[in-house]
Amino acid sequence: MLFLVRMDVNLPADMPSEEGAAIKAVEKAYSQDLQQQGKWRHIWRVVGEYSNYSVFDAESNDELHNMLSGLPLFPYMDISVTPLAKHPSDIN
Numbered sequence: 001m002l003f004l005v006r007m008d009v010n011l012p013a014d015m016p017s018e019e020g021a022a023i024k025a026v027e028k029a030y031s032q033d034l035q036q037q038g039k040w041r042h043i044w045r046v047v048g049e050y051s052n053y054s055v056f057d058a059e060s061n062d063e064l065h066n067m068l069s070g071l072p073l074f075p076y077m078d079i080s081v082t083p084l085a086k087h088p089s090d091i092n
């Protein structure tokens, strides 16, 4: 099952830069592990925003929730999820 996910990141203004950099490094490793597993199919930066659009391939809502809630930046994110279905005009 494919899901379009938008993540808007809001780090606290008073978070020390070293702490922010450390969380971002762990976030990157977490994301790249899921990408290597084929679970996190796409990640695109939203131009001009600290946001991304991603496509996840999860077997269930619960699996997607576990992946998203495990993000190191999860406490600092607003996340919206759109389930995707096959379009009847898709030739693939």
Ligand SMILES: O=C(O)CC1=CCC(=O)O1
Binding pocket: 007, 009, 027, 028, 029, 031, 050, 051, 052, 073
């Ligand atoms: O930078 C972002 O959009 C947040 C994020 C998600 C995965 C990652 O590596 O960064």
